[in-house]
Amino acid sequence: MDWSQASAQLEREHAERPVVIPGPQGALFGIFTSPAPNVPPAGKSVILFGRNRWQRDRMGVDTARLLAQRGFSCLRFDYHGYGESEGPNTVMRTKKPWRDQAVAVIRFLRETMGLDRFVVSGFCFDGLTALSAFQSEWHSIDGLVFIAAPVLADTLQPIQFRYVGRARNFSEKIQVFLKLPVAQKLRIVEQTMRRCSERTSAVVRPALLAIAKGEEELRLSPAFRKSFAALARSRARALFLYGIDDNEYREFQVAERTLFAKLDSETCARLEIEIWPGQLHVPQATGVQRQILTRTVNWIETLHPSYEFLSSQRLSASNL
Amino acid sequence: MFDRLMRTVGRQSDAMRDRPLFFGSHGQQLYGVFHPTRKPGVDRPVAVFCHSVGLEHMTSSRLEALGARAIDGMGLPAFRYHARGHGDSEGDYRDVTFHSLVEDAIAAADQARRLAGASSVIWVATRFGSLVAAEAMRRRSDAVALVLWEPVHRGRDFFRDTLRNLLFSQVAQNQRPNTTVEQSLLLLEREKCIELFGTYLHLTLYRSALEGDLEASLSAWNGPTLLVQIQKRQKLSPENARLKSAIERHDQRIVVEVLQIGDEPAWSMFPHPPYVSDDLIRETVGWVHGLVSS
Numbered sequence: 114m115d116w117s118q119a120s121a122q123l124e125r126e127h128a129e130r131p132v133v134i135p136g137p138q139g140a141l142f143g144i145f146t147s148p149a150p151n152v153p154p155a156g157k158s159v160i161l162f163g164r165n166r167w168q169r170d171r172m173g174v175d176t177a178r179l180l181a182q183r184g185f186s187c188l189r190f191d192y193h194g195y196g197e198s199e200g201p202n203t204v205m206r207t208k209k210p211w212r213d214q215a216v217a218v219i220r221f222l223r224e225t226m227g228l229d230r231f232v233v234s235g236f237c238f239d240g241l242t243a244l245s246a247f248q249s250e251w252h253s254i255d256g257l258v259f260i261a262a263p264v265l266a267d268t269l270q271p272i273q274f275r276y277v278g279r280a281r282n283f284s285e286k287i288q289v290f291l292k293l294p295v296a297q298k299l300r301i302v303e304q305t306m307r308r309c310s311e312r313t314s315a316v317v318r319p320a321l322l323a324i325a326k327g328e329e330e331l332r333l334s335p336a337f338r339k340s341f342a343a344l345a346r347s348r349a350r351a352l353f354l355y356g357i358d359d360n361e362y363r364e365f366q367v368a369e370r371t372l373f374a375k376l377d378s379e380t381c382a383r384l385e386i387e388i389w390p391g392q393l394h395v396p397q398a399t400g401v402q403r404q405i406l407t408r409t410v411n412w413i414e415t416l417h418p419s420y421e422f423l424s425s426q427r428l429s430a431s432n433l
Numbered sequence: 434m435f436d437r438l439m440r441t442v443g444r445q446s447d448a449m450r451d452r453p454l455f456f457g458s459h460g461q462q463l464y465g466v467f468h469p470t471r472k473p474g475v476d477r478p479v480a481v482f483c484h485s486v487g488l489e490h491m492t493s494s495r496l497e498a499l500g501a502r503a504i505d506g507m508g509l510p511a512f513r514y515h516a517r518g519h520g521d522s523e524g525d526y527r528d529v530t531f532h533s534l535v536e537d538a539i540a541a542a543d544q545a546r547r548l549a550g551a552s553s554v555i556w557v558a559t560r561f562g563s564l565v566a567a568e569a570m571r572r573r574s575d576a577v578a579l580v581l582w583e584p585v586h587r588g589r590d591f592f593r594d595t596l597r598n599l600l601f602s603q604v605a606q607n608q609r610p611n612t613t614v615e616q617s618l619l620l621l622e623r624e625k626c627i628e629l630f631g632t633y634l635h636l637t638l639y640r641s642a643l644e645g646d647l648e649a650s651l652s653a654w655n656g657p658t659l660l661v662q663i664q665k666r667q668k669l670s671p672e673n674a675r676l677k678s679a680i681e682r683h684d685q686r687i688v689v690e691v692l693q694i695g696d697e698p699a700w701s702m703f704p705h706p707p708y709v710s711d712d713l714i715r716e717t718v719g720w721v722h723g724l725v726s727s
Binding site for chain 1: 448449451453454455464466491494495498519520521526628630631632633703705706707709
């Protein structure tokens with residue numbers, strides 16, 4: 114796919130308009146791209162979740178403009194605490210996707226623009242947030258693209274570098290600690306113990322429960338299970354995309370063995386799983402990310418009611 | 434006053450009043466946000482935020498949004514924009530040159546003045562944006578103050594540092610870098626572009642900005658200046674110290690205010706949650722407020 118600025122794409126740039134969306138913690142800032150007038154409208158609005166809305170070589174921007182060329186309206190926006198949006202800077206936790214923001218955006222599009230069918234798409238945490246929208250909006254979402262997201266409650270992610278960095282300064286911290294007054298020392302010890310116990314229970318409890326009940330399914334994060342159930346009862350199609358070497362894929366295999374295995378054939382047919390060679394969870398690898406977004410755009414296009422007609426038209430144009 | 438202001442900034446403030454818009458610059462459509470102040474005065478200067486390039490634009494965007502809102506809350510209008518090939522603006526990043534960045538900064542200043550009804554500009558520039566803002570200021574006569582957030586002093590150093598950081602980050606991820614900075618630059622000359630932290634460095638930008646020099650661009654500047662060093666080091670860096678004395682040499686009455694922030698972000702890596710410094714915003718707003726009041 115040519116990602117450079119084709120003239121049709123430029124036209125879509127001019128069809129963009131900024132939107133300010135009332136969110137649960139203040140205003141969310143986004144850009145709405147209206148569909149090209151010279152192609153049959155898809156009647157669906159694609160919401161591209163990202164941190165922030167032009168992250169990773171502005172691929173969200175390019176994706177919105179390409180999809181708009183193919184008849185889809187698109188919205189990209191900054192989460193609370195990111196880019197221009199209001200709200201506190203919250204650390205994202207894969208176990209708690211930002212469903213309320215996803216739902217606020219869908220309701221805004223419905224109430225102010227009269228749009229009623231949606232497609233949601235996201236990478237990693239953004240994919241989890243996109244999926245979480247099904248919990249409240251399963252009846253209005255037609256498609257989901259879910260890319261390389263971790264799904265377990267006790268994540269298999271490697272130790273993050275910031276923890277290594279913190280540990281590196283450990284001796285320095287001990288020295289500082291020893292110089293503190295006794296009352297402050299006690300307070301720090303108490304806080305540390307409380308934090309340790311909270312974290313241990315958050316990680317160990319679901320695993321122990323799963324072992325005790327003999328149910329591997331319980332290893333999946335409750336948010337993922339709940340959202341997946343909503344996706345299953347919807348009529349939406351979904352694309353789950355992972356790299357075979359992703360740690361996240363090892364997590365997703367638990368979902369394959371448990372949740373997917375229980376689905377009926379009709380639901381199974383709606384939910385596609387695609388496993389690519391190598392790793393997809395490499396946000397810094399621009400080439401891989403471009404390939405993912407090309408696949409995303411092409412897959413979303415299949416949700417267009419006139420997809421067959423449009424693709425045959427494009428094929429004949431390319432043969433000429 | 435500032436504590437009260439900081440409590441509202443980034444939380445449930447009245448950002449609904451912000452006016453996101455598109456405006457033109459040399460045939461391209463640029464994205465901008467105008468922050469109309471709630472306390473309009475007679476011909477107050479407008480603060481124009483000039484961002485850095487590539488991934489650094491993303492790292493600093495949150496800081497700039499909060500800074501603009503804080504300035505607006507203090508009673509001055511502010512304007513932020515995305516240069517062409519950046520953020521939500523039109524254009525391809527591969528076509529961006531230092532010249533186009535300066536053109537866009539000038540167009541943004543014009544737009545800001547029009548919207549605010551202001552006759553003068555306070556430039557607030559981040560990192561590479563300092564080179565851009567300084568060059569835009571040199572070509573205009575409406576700047577009344579300059580705020581530099583961790584300025585880049587020379588284009589050449591910026592690119593070398595960015596490439597060096599890339600190598601360091603590979604080491605931090607247990608990878609052995611298979612190239613040196615010199616080899617990366619040779620590769621850039623040959624391939625016209627190299628991959629860099631989830632984005633690219635293009636030869637067009639590299640070549641056009643190589644000779645960018647902050648001190649040279651500010652050689653005629655003798656207005657109030659706030660120089661903010663955002664580094665872990667305790668002392669002022671040699672480049673910042675040199676710039677301070679160079680500006681003060683132009684006019685004996687001018688004192689370059691210096692602010693040091695020790696909480697240094699990795700500019701080339703987008704952190705989650707994004708980098709924010711309440712101290713930086715509070716002190717900047719305080720400085721601008723003092724300036725306008727006096």
